[in-house]
Each structure stands twice: as structure tokens, then as C-alpha cells.
Amino acid sequence: MSAQHQELHESSVVVRFAGDSGDGVQLMGTQFVSATALAGSDFATFPDYPAEIRAPAGTTFGVSAYQINLGAGPITTAGDAPQMLVAFNPAALKVSLPLIADGAAIIVNTTSFTKRGLSKAGYDEDPRSDGSLDGYQLIEVDVTRLTLETVKPFGLSKSDAGRCKNFWALGLVQWMFGLSLEAIEHWINTKFARKESVREANLAALRAGNAYGETAALAAAVPQLDVRKARFEPGEYRGVRGGEALALGLAASGELADRPIVFCSYPITPASPLLHQLARLGKLGVGVFQAEDEIAAVCAAIGASFGGAIGVTSSSGPGIALKTEAIGLAINAELPLLVIDSQRGGPSTGLPTKTEQSDLYQAVYGRNADAPLPVVAARSPSDCFDVAIEAARIALRHMTPVFVLTDGYLANAAEPWLIPDMNVYEPIEVNKLASKPAKDVQTAVFERDPKTFGRPWVSPGMPGLMHRIGGLEKDIQTGHISYEAENHQAMSQLRADKVRSVAQFIPDQDVAVGPAQGAVAVVGWGSTYGALYQAVRRIARLNDCVSHIHIRHINPFPRNLGDLLGRFERIVVPEMNMGQLSTLLRDKLGVQVVPFNKVTGQPFLIQEVVDFVLDQLADVTGEESRPRIVSGEPQ
Amino acid sequence: MSAQLTARDYTTSQEVRWCPGCGDYAILKTMTRFLADVGAERENTVFISGIGCSSRFPYYVETYGFHTIHGRAPAVATGLKLANPELDIWVVTGDGDGLSIGANHLLHALRRNISLKILLFNNEIYGLTKGQYSPTSRIGTKSPSSPGGSFDAPVSPGLYALGSGARFIARAIDVDRNGLAGVLAAAHRYEGGAFVEIFQNCIVYNEDVFESFAGREHAVERQVHVRHGEPLVFAADNSKGLRFDTATMALEVIDAHERADEVLVHDETNATLAQLLLAMEAPEMPVALGVVYRVEDETFESAFYDNHPTRFKRTGTVADALRNTNTWTVT
Ligand SMILES: Cc1ncc(C[n+]2csc(CCOP(=O)(O)OP(=O)(O)O)c2C)c(N)n1
Ligand code: SF4
Ligand SMILES: [Mg+2]
Numbered sequence: 009m010s011a012q013h014q015e016l017h018e019s020s021v022v023v024r025f026a027g028d029s030g031d032g033v034q035l036m037g038t039q040f041v042s043a044t045a046l047a048g049s050d051f052a053t054f055p056d057y058p059a060e061i062r063a064p065a066g067t068t069f070g071v072s073a074y075q076i077n078l079g080a081g082p083i084t085t086a087g088d089a090p091q092m093l094v095a096f097n098p099a100a101l102k103v104s105l106p107l108i109a110d111g112a113a114i115i116v117n118t119t120s121f122t123k124r125g126l127s128k129a130g131y132d133e134d135p136r137s138d139g140s141l142d143g144y145q146l147i148e149v150d151v152t153r154l155t156l157e158t159v160k161p162f163g164l165s166k167s168d169a170g171r172c173k174n175f176w177a178l179g180l181v182q183w184m185f186g187l188s189l190e191a192i193e194h195w196i197n198t199k200f201a202r203k204e205s206v207r208e209a210n211l212a213a214l215r216a217g218n219a220y221g222e223t224a225a226l227a228a229a230v231p232q233l234d235v236r237k238a239r240f241e242p243g244e245y246r247g248v249r250g251g252e253a254l255a256l257g258l259a260a261s262g263e264l265a266d267r268p269i270v271f272c273s274y275p276i277t278p279a280s281p282l283l284h285q286l287a288r289l290g291k292l293g294v295g296v297f298q299a300e301d302e303i304a305a306v307c308a309a310i311g312a313s314f315g316g317a318i319g320v321t322s323s324s325g326p327g328i329a330l331k332t333e334a335i336g337l338a339i340n341a342e343l344p345l346l347v348i349d350s351q352r353g354g355p356s357t358g359l360p361t362k363t364e365q366s367d368l369y370q371a372v373y374g375r376n377a378d379a380p381l382p383v384v385a386a387r388s389p390s391d392c393f394d395v396a397i398e399a400a401r402i403a404l405r406h407m408t409p410v411f412v413l414t415d416g417y418l419a420n421a422a423e424p425w426l427i428p429d430m431n432v433y434e435p436i437e438v439n440k441l442a443s444k445p446a447k448d449v450q451t452a453v454f455e456r457d458p459k460t461f462g463r464p465w466v467s468p469g470m471p472g473l474m475h476r477i478g479g480l481e482k483d484i485q486t487g488h489i490s491y492e493a494e495n496h497q498a499m500s501q502l503r504a505d506k507v508r509s510v511a512q513f514i515p516d517q518d519v520a521v522g523p524a525q526g527a528v529a530v531v532g533w534g535s536t537y538g539a540l541y542q543a544v545r546r547i548a549r550l551n552d553c554v555s556h557i558h559i560r561h562i563n564p565f566p567r568n569l570g571d572l573l574g575r576f577e578r579i580v581v582p583e584m585n586m587g588q589l590s591t592l593l594r595d596k597l598g599v600q601v602v603p604f605n606k607v608t609g610q611p612f613l614i615q616e617v618v619d620f621v622l623d624q625l626a627d628v629t630g631e632e633s634r635p636r637i638v639s640g641e642p643q
Numbered sequence: 644m645s646a647q648l649t650a651r652d653y654t655t656s657q658e659v660r661w662c663p664g665c666g667d668y669a670i671l672k673t674m675t676r677f678l679a680d681v682g683a684e685r686e687n688t689v690f691i692s693g694i695g696c697s698s699r700f701p702y703y704v705e706t707y708g709f710h711t712i713h714g715r716a717p718a719v720a721t722g723l724k725l726a727n728p729e730l731d732i733w734v735v736t737g738d739g740d741g742l743s744i745g746a747n748h749l750l751h752a753l754r755r756n757i758s759l760k761i762l763l764f765n766n767e768i769y770g771l772t773k774g775q776y777s778p779t780s781r782i783g784t785k786s787p788s789s790p791g792g793s794f795d796a797p798v799s800p801g802l803y804a805l806g807s808g809a810r811f812i813a814r815a816i817d818v819d820r821n822g823l824a825g826v827l828a829a830a831h832r833y834e835g836g837a838f839v840e841i842f843q844n845c846i847v848y849n850e851d852v853f854e855s856f857a858g859r860e861h862a863v864e865r866q867v868h869v870r871h872g873e874p875l876v877f878a879a880d881n882s883k884g885l886r887f888d889t890a891t892m893a894l895e896v897i898d899a900h901e902r903a904d905e906v907l908v909h910d911e912t913n914a915t916l917a918q919l920l921l922a923m924e925a926p927e928m929p930v931a932l933g934v935v936y937r938v939e940d941e942t943f944e945s946a947f948y949d950n951h952p953t954r955f956k957r958t959g960t961v962a963d964a965l966r967n968t969n970t971w972t973v974t
Contacts, residue, residue, distance in 0.1 A: 291959035293953070300747060308722030
């Protein structure tokens with residue numbers, strides 16, 4: 009890197025690519041991530057899609073964005089305010105401007121800043137000349153025109169040629185970060201192996217964008233960023249999105265239990281990526297059935313579980329609501345089932361593409377009658393892998409449906425992942441029944457383990473073990489239908505005890521950051537992990553009486569959770585809903601909490617959590633003013 | 644091979660809880676006898692039902708059984724079939740279970756041609772919930788929820804199945820032991836999804852609703868038992884036959900002796916003929932019974948396994964799959 013370049017040494021840099029849905033911004037983002045990963049940076053990403061598939065070009069509601077936080081780490085969120093923005097059109101600039109940091113570098117594609125482009129974005133004045141970009145470092149590049157010139161020799165149609173501009177821009181960004189083009193070139197070569205002209209055009213665009221940065225005339229204007237390498241534990245790494253990790257975790261559950269996975273689903277945002285991922289994992293013993301609706305999907309999964317496969321169904325809130333009755337059937341029939349809920353904004357159709365954590369009530373309380381079941385929640389993309397295995401383990405051990413909560417953010421966000429060693433996972437045991445029970449088969453099939461309340465998993469095809477199951481109440485002893493009053497009381501107690509017994513098999517609640525007692529505990533669950541973790545770390549540099557506790561096991565809670573929370577003066581519960589974990593903590597543990605609720609469809613910013621927690625801390629400690637902590641400080 | 648099983652070996656110890664005289668008893672009896680006759684392997688036979696009087700069926704058959712939730716039996720059965728395609732799966736549903744709340748699943752199971760043998764016990768009423776009119780009830784059916792007579796037009800189960808793309812459609816009457824056994828055997832033999840409508844008498848809430856053709860004194864005159872390749876004749880002495888009237892594009896009844904060469908021959912692969920036969924209603928026309936429609940086609944489970952070529956056998960490891968992407972090593 010030549011010395012004349014400005015070098016920004018940041019522990020991490022937040023970059024945002026924004027453009028029209030058709031601009032290839034998501035691809036640009038994922039390719040940029042693979043290059044940063046290979047260069048040894050830690051990262052976290054957040055794709056921000058428009059709700060409409062083909063929104064009119066150039067409009068603000070058609071803007072698609074991809075945000076990456078990269079650097080030395082540990083990086084756990086996609087970052088608060090981007091320090092660099094690539095805006096492919098005026099609408100992308102308009103939507104992104106409120107989000108980015110003061111002084112951020114903005115690369116705009118000037119080709120699209122025509123009168124028409126500006127007016128489609130709702131700009132009366134060109135923001136480049138009306139002063140609204142003062143205070144930012146504006147870099148104007150004629151990306152589309154330069155791309156078209158570059159790819160002219162390859163004879164593509166005008167629209168195909170225009171589509172190469174994401175790689176042109178990526179080439180420039182790669183240069184700014186001093187990143188090698190190799191991994192991206194490799195991807196282009198593989199992806200377009202059979203389309204020579206497209207392949208060559210994209211390669212040319214990538215290299216041309218890169219060379220553009222190199223050009224002496226521009227070198228002064230364009231900042232070069234040198235992102236420090238992360239200190240990773242030694243080992244083999246890959247990047248992973250939550251959807252991928254979840255799919256692989258489900259496949260791993262099948263491998264560990266030596267049972268097939270039958271995944272039954274009906275498409276819905278943001279749960280569909282899991283369906284798509286699993287459809288490619290046939291070799292791992294995964295079958296995928298796209299059902300006619302969510303009810304059929306859960307029912308088919310239950311049928312598969314009856315048949316001895318691990319039935320899995322997946323949806324987001326509205327679809328999960330439809331599955332409710334059938335989940336009760338699985339509870340009553342004492343069959344294993346995994347229900348994966350990729351939460352999104354609601355109620356009703358709500359904000360399909362935006363993230364929210366508002367199905368906690370639905371998971372824990374949302375069924376007719378007393379119908380308890382275990383609930384686990386994933387906290388990061390890679391964590392989805394372990395959560396899937398954990399859920400399957402519970403389902404098979406206790407013979408119960410288990411809810412897995414994830415969300416739109418986790419499904420699509422990516423991070424580096426130390427590839428797990430499959431040898432360290434214990435096999436998942438299956439409850440068996442000897443083929444010739446001495447007693448009535450119907451009774452033997454419902455004989456439950458005294459510690460887990462799990463019954464043997466007996467499936468059609470097993471000789472001599474014919475029996476009938478169903479949704480009617482059955483006798484606690486004999487397994488035959490029973491309408492006896494006392495028996496229903498006993499069975500209701502048994503179903504509650506079963507779910508409670510899960511707590512005996514899960515780890516104690518740990519503390520993610522900070523001491524195990526103190527003034528304030530920041531308690532969260534699910535995908536807010538990254539933001540809460542960073543916020544508490546920032547505070548912890550100045551004040552060691554704030555801790556972060558992140559709950560994976562939502563139902564039942566870990567046995568020690570009540571004790572642990574009792575050792576803090578105040579419990580702050582940030583959630584992307586109107587206070588659902590807060591309710592649960594009050595309900596199950598009887599603790600008083602201070603909710604902090606955000607339902608804007610966007611993940612928490614680290615800074616807003618810091619601010620909220622510091623106010624609470626000041627309140628607890630009685631100090632008037634609180635220390636000022638701002639983002640961007642070295643961590 | 645174990646000793647020949649009898650109907651009793653296919654009967655559970657459960658006390659049967661249908662009203663005395665209910666048509667379901669006759670169906671159960673014919674079924675257990677049929678299972679014994681074909682020597683069905685009990686461990687590989689499964690009855691799956693929804694909710695309704697009819698849906699209590701699985702409790703009474705000594706095979707595997709699953710009494711699920713209202714309308715969803717075809718979906719549960721689909722998942723089971725995919726998990727274990729070796730199983731013989733019978734779905735038992737009612738006119739409410741299969742054609743109101745569960746009509747969607749019925750349609751999709753039929754269009755997919757998944758090898759489920761679906762028995763729809765049609766009594767034209769909601770029996771279990773005490774007799775409200777159902778989607779197969781005729782207009783004017785008086786019931787607790789339609790004291791002045793129902794006014795919604797009924798659906799024909801057979802035509803619904805045909806429209807859904809069913810490849811096998813048959814019909815039988817609950818108490819017609821031979822007719823029902825024949826239809827069960829054909830459904831059992833058929834490789835693919837089979838839809839069987841059974842006219843079932845609900846003695847309590849809809850007594851004798853099928854009397855006009857099922858009643859002893861009408862059976863001969865108002866039932867045509869169809870057989871592939873044989874003329875469509877009925878009545879005493881096979882004196883009547885069905886003819887296709889090209890002017891009205893409909894079937895008509897003619898004298899089968901005098902106009903023998905005009906009588907249609909049953910072709911079970913002809914969907915148009917199937918439609919005409921399924922649409923016939925007593926007393927104007929005879930009611931078609933037996934295998935009305937049957938064509939060969941690829942089954943869903945076979946296509947499913949073509950798309951899952953490993954048939955759920957793991958041919959790869961998760962450890963490899965985890966690395967099936969760009970990886971890098973930190974030392
Ligand atoms: C979700 C749900 N809605 C409604 C019911 C009540 N219900 C049970 S059976 C039934 C109708 C059954 O009619 P049909 O399928 O014709 O069976 P039949 O009793 O006549 O054999 C209804 C409405 C239910 N059990 N579950
Ligand atoms: S109500 Fe009707 S269908 Fe139900 S058991 Fe009684 S007679 Fe049979
Ligand atoms: Mg009925």
C-alpha cells in the first residue's frame with residue numbers, strides 16, 4: 009500500500025452497500041464478506057431487503073441494502089452507523105443517509121443521478137449540490153458508464169452489461185480495503201463456468217473497478233482502509249448464515265440420532281431460506297416436503313415422527329399460528345417434533361421482511377388448553393447449529409415437540425465460524441422398547457421414563473408393537489382412551505412435569521459479560537445477543553457492575569436463573585417486542601424487571617442499549633451524571 | 644409365515660362406541676374380514692383418521708393407528724408415507740372431516756397421487772357433533788343448525804375427487820359386504836392413491852338418506868355395479884343399460900335387451916365417462932358403484948424418492964458438508 013494514501017486504523021469498520029433490488033447489492037455483500045473472511049477479519053452482516061420483490065426501480069421502497077461490520081473483533085453485530093456507504097442510486101442514498109456516521113465516506117454512482125432518478129427518489133434538489141452532504145466525504149464515480157465501457161467487448165445485452173456494475177463497484181471497494189480479488193474471481197469462474205461472455209465481463213468489471221482505485225488521480229480522493237486482523241482461536245473457519253447453520257444443525261441431529269430428518273414446510277418470509285438450504289442436503293438423510301399449507305406441513309412432520317423420522321416444521325409467526333392445533337396433537341400423542349419459528353414483524357402480515365422477537369408468547373403460551381412445551385432460542389447465526397441439535401436432543405429424550413426461535417435477522421445474517429468438530433457431540437439417544445413387552449403393548453408404549461417422562465418411540469413397521477395414538481386423553485397407566493376426571497388432572501400434571509424436567513438436563517445459566525452479581529443485569533434472548541454483548545462490554549470498560557445474561561432455554565428456564573437474577577439490583581430486559589421476556593421472567597421467577605422495547609423492524613443499535621443501561625445504572629447507584637461512552641472507541 | 648389370521652386378530656379389545664345400528668359397524672366388519680382375507684401384515688398396516696364418528700375407526704383395528712385432528716388425516720398420512728413408504732396406509736375420514744375442514748388436504752393428497760387408501764364415510768351429516776348439516780347434505784336438510792332446511796348446494800365427493808386429479812375412484816354402500824370388499828380389495832391392490840366413497844347410514848341423525856338406491860327394494864333398479872370392459876347394465880335381468888346421448892351430452896337409460904349394441908361398455912380409464920357416472924343420482928338415474936375410475940400413474944412417493952435419491956440413507960457426513968464452502972485456517 010503506498011504511503012500517500014490516508015490510512016484509517018480502526019478496530020472495525022461498518023460498510024453499507026445500497027441500491028435497487030436489481031443492482032446485485034446482496035451478492036456484492038456476500039462476496040465482500042468472503043474476501044474479508046479470507047483476509048482474517050471478524051465480521052457480522054445484516055441484509056436489509058425491500059418488502060416488494062420487484063418494487064419500481066429507483067424508488068425508496070425498492071432499496072435493498074447489505075451492511076457489514078468487519079475488523080479485529082470480537083464483532084457481534086452488523087454495526088451501528090456505517091462509516092462507508094456505496095449508493096447505487098439517489099433512492100439508496102436517501103434511505104441510507106439517516107443511518108450513516110458523521111464524516112462517513114459515500115461513494116455514489118453518478119450515472120443514476122439524473123433528473124428522473126432524483127425525482128423517483130423524491131429529491132427536489134440534487135443532494136450533492138444542496139449542501140445536504142456537507143460533513144461527509146463524497147466520492148463521485150460514474151459506475152454504470154465505466155462498467156458499460158469495460159464490458160463492451162464481450163457483446164452482452166445492455167441490461168446484462170449493466171448488471172456487471174456490482175462487480176465493478178466491488179473491485180473498487182476491494183482496493184480500498186486492500187483485499188485480494190482472488191476469492192471473488194474464483195466465485196465468478198465457478199458460477200459462470202458455462203457462460204463465457206458473462207464470466208469474462210464480470211471479471212473485467214471487477215478488475216476495472218480495482219484498477220480505478222489504483223489510478224493515481226483518484227488515489228488521493230479515495231480513502232484506503234486497513235482493517236486489523238481479528239485474533240481468532242486457531243482452527244478451520246468458514247462464514248455462515250443463520251439459515252445455513254440451522255439446516256446443518258438439523259442434518260447433524262439426524263446424524264447424531266441416526267434417524268432421517270423429514271422437513272415439512274410451506275414458504276413464508278423469512279423462514280424460506282431454511283427450506284431452500286435443506287432441499288440440498290439429501291445426502292445427509294434429509295427429506296424435504298413442501299406441503300399445501302402450514303397445517304399440512306406440521307401434520308406431515310408429525311406423521312413422519314410417528315414413522316420414526318425426526319419430523320421438523322418451520323414457518324414464521326402467521327404460519328406458526330396455523331400449526332397450533334397440530335402442535336397440541338404432538339404434545340398429547342407424546343411424539344417428537346421440532347417447530348422452527350423464524351420470527352418477523354407482526355401482527356398479521358405485519359412487516360414480513362423486518363426482524364422482531366414477538367413470538368415468545370406464541371411459543372410459550374400460545375396453544376389451547378394446558379399444553380406446555382420446551383422452547384429454545386438461537387442467539388447468533390452460528391449458534392443456530394447448536395440450538396438445532398439441542399432442540400432435537402430434548403425432543404427425542406422427552407418425546408415432545410420443541411420450539412426453536414430464530415428470526416429474520418439471524419436467518420440472513422452471517423459471521424465467521426470455527427467449524428465444529430462433530431466428534432465432540434454426544435450421540436442423541438432414542439428411547440427404545442423391547443420388541444416383545446410382557447404387558448399390553450398399548451400400556452408399554454406409554455410407559456414413561458421417571459426422570460424425563462419420555463416414552464419409547466415406537467413406529468409402524470415394528471413387529472408385535474401395534475398400538476393406537478391420538479389426540480384424545482389417555483389413561484396415565486394403560487395408554488388407552490380415558491375420560492376420567494382424576495386421570496386428566498394427573499395427565500395435565502404429567503405434561504407440566506415433563507417440560508419442567510428438561511431443566512435437569514440443560515446447563516446452568518452463564519453470564520456472557522461481567523460479574524455474577526452487581527448493580528444491573530442486562531438480560532436478553534435470541535438475536536439481540538450481539539448488540540447487548542457489545543453494549544455491556546463498552547460499559548464494562550468503565551464500570552464493572554453491569555453484566556450481560558443471555559438466555560437460550562426460554563422454557564423451562566435454567567434452574568439457577570432465579571438465583572442468578574436475584575443477585576442484581578436491577579434487571580434490564582431489552583427486546584425487539586413489547587415486553588414478552590419481561591412477562592415471562594415476572595411470571596416464572598417473580599422478579600421485577602425494566603423492559604426496553606424496540607419494534608422498529610431494525611435490530612438494536614449498540615449505542616442505544618448503552619444509553620438505556622447507563623440511565624438505569626445511574627438510577628440504581630444514585631449518581632446524577634453518567635460517564636459518556638460513544639461508539640467507535642477501541643475495544 | 645405365521646398362521647393365517649382371522650378377522651378377530653384384526654380387532655382390538657376396545658369397546659366400540661358407535662350408536663347401535665350405525666353403518667360404521669358394517670364397514671368395520673367388512674374391513675377386518677378383508678384384512679384377514681388378504682393376510683395383511685398388521686405391523687405394516689396403519690389406519691389414520693381425523694375427527695368424527697367415522698374417525699374413531701383406528702381404535703378398533705388391531706394394526707397401527709393414529710386418530711389425529713379434524714380434517715388433517717391425509718396430511719399426517721402423507722408424512723408417515725414419506726418416512727416409511729413400505730407401509731399400507733388407510734385414511735378414514737367423513738364428509739365433514741374430508742370435505743369441509745380437510746377438503747384442502749384431500750385435494751392435495753389426491754392430486755399428488757400419494758399411495759394412501761382414502762375411505763370417506765359419507766353420511767351427509769356431522770354425526771359426532773350431533774347432526775348438523777354437512778357439505779354433502781342435500782338442500783333442504785333439516786338439522787339443529789338448519790331448522791328450516793339447509794340451503795347450501797352440496798358437493799359430490801366423487802366429482803370432487805375427479806376434479807382433484809384422483810387416479811382411482813370407487814364407491815360402495817356400508818352394508819353391501821361384497822361390493823365394499825371388492826372395492827377395498829381393488830383399492831388395496833392399486834399402486835397409487837385411491838379414493839373410496841362409502842355411503843354410510845347415520846341411523847341417529849340422517850336415517851335412510853340413501854334409501855332411494857341403497858334400500859333393499861331399490862337396490863336392483865337403482866344401482867349399477869360397474870366393471871371395466873363390461874356393459875353398463877342393471878335392473879332385473881340386466882334389462883336396463885346406459886347409453887350416451889350425443890344430443891344432450893348426457894347418459895340415458897335404455898332397454899338393454901332391445902338396444903344392446905347401444906349400451907356403453909365401462910372403460911375405467913375414461914375420465915369423461917367417470918364424470919358422467921359419478922354425477923348420476925337416484926331416483927332419476929341409477930347410482931354407480933364399484934371402481935368407476937382407475938388409471939396408472941407415477942406415485943408421489945416414487946417421485947419423492949427420485950428427488951431424494953439416497954432414500955434418507957446418509958451418503959455424506961455433516962463434517963464434510965460443514966466444509967463444503969470457502970474455508971480458511973487460523974494458526
Ligand atoms: C378444529 C375442530 N373443529 C371442529 C370440531 C368439531 N367436530 C368434530 S367432528 C365434526 C364433524 C364430523 O363430521 P364428519 O366428518 O361427517 O364425521 P361423522 O361424525 O359424520 O362420521 C366436527 C365439526 C373439532 N373436533 N375440531
Ligand atoms: S351419530 Fe350417526 S354416524 Fe355417529 S355413531 Fe351414531 S349413527 Fe353412527
Ligand atoms: Mg358425516
